[in-house]
Amino acid sequence: MPAITGPVLVVDDDVAVRQSMKFALEQEGLEVRLYEDGARLLADGELPPTGCLVVDLTMPGMDGIDLVSRLREHHIDLPAILITTSGPPGCGSVP
Numbered sequence: 862m863p864a865i866t867g868p869v870l871v872v873d874d875d876v877a878v879r880q881s882m883k884f885a886l887e888q889e890g891l892e893v894r895l896y897e898d899g900a901r902l903l904a905d906g907e908l909p910p911t912g913c914l915v916v917d918l919t920m921p922g923m924d925g926i927d928l929v930s931r932l933r934e935h936h937i938d939l940p941a942i943l944i945t946t947s948g949p950p951g952c953g954s955v956p
Contacts, residue, residue, distance in 0.1 A: 866911045866912070867909040867912025867913075867939075868891070868892040868893060868894050868909055869886050869892070869893050869912060869914075869915060870902060870914050870939070871883065871886075871893060871894070871895050871896065871915045871916075872896045872897075872898065872901075872902050872915070872917060872920075872925070872928065873915075873944075874897055874898055874920045874921060875917070875946075878944075878946075879897070880895075898920055898922060899916075899920065899922070899923035899931070900922065900923060903928075903931060903935075908937055909939075911939070912939055913939050913941070914932075914942065915941075915942045916941055916944070917943075917944055917945060918943045918945035919945050919947055925941075925943045925945075929941045929943070
C-alpha cells in the first residue's frame with residue numbers, strides 16, 4: 862500500500878471522535894484536518910490533491926456516502942474510509 866503523502870481529512874459530527882482521530886493520526890506523524898460536517902469540507906476552497914478521507918457514515922444532513930459522492934462529482938478522488946458507531950440501517954441491537 863502506498864504511503865499517504867497528503868493530509869488526512871477527518872469529517873465527523875462528534876467532537877470527541879474528531880479529536881481522538883486527530884490525536885491518534887498525529888501520533889503516527891500524519892497531518893490532520895478536521896471538519897464537523899460535509900458542508901464544511903465542501904466549502905474548503907483548498908482541498909489537497911493527495912491524502913485521504915476518514916468520514917462518519919451517519920451524520921445529520923449529508924451522510925458520509927453522499928459526501929464522498931459529491932466529492933467524486935467534483936473530481937476529488939481521495940481514498941475514503943467510512944466509519945460509524947452504529948450498525949447498518951435496519952439493524953437493531955442484539956438482545
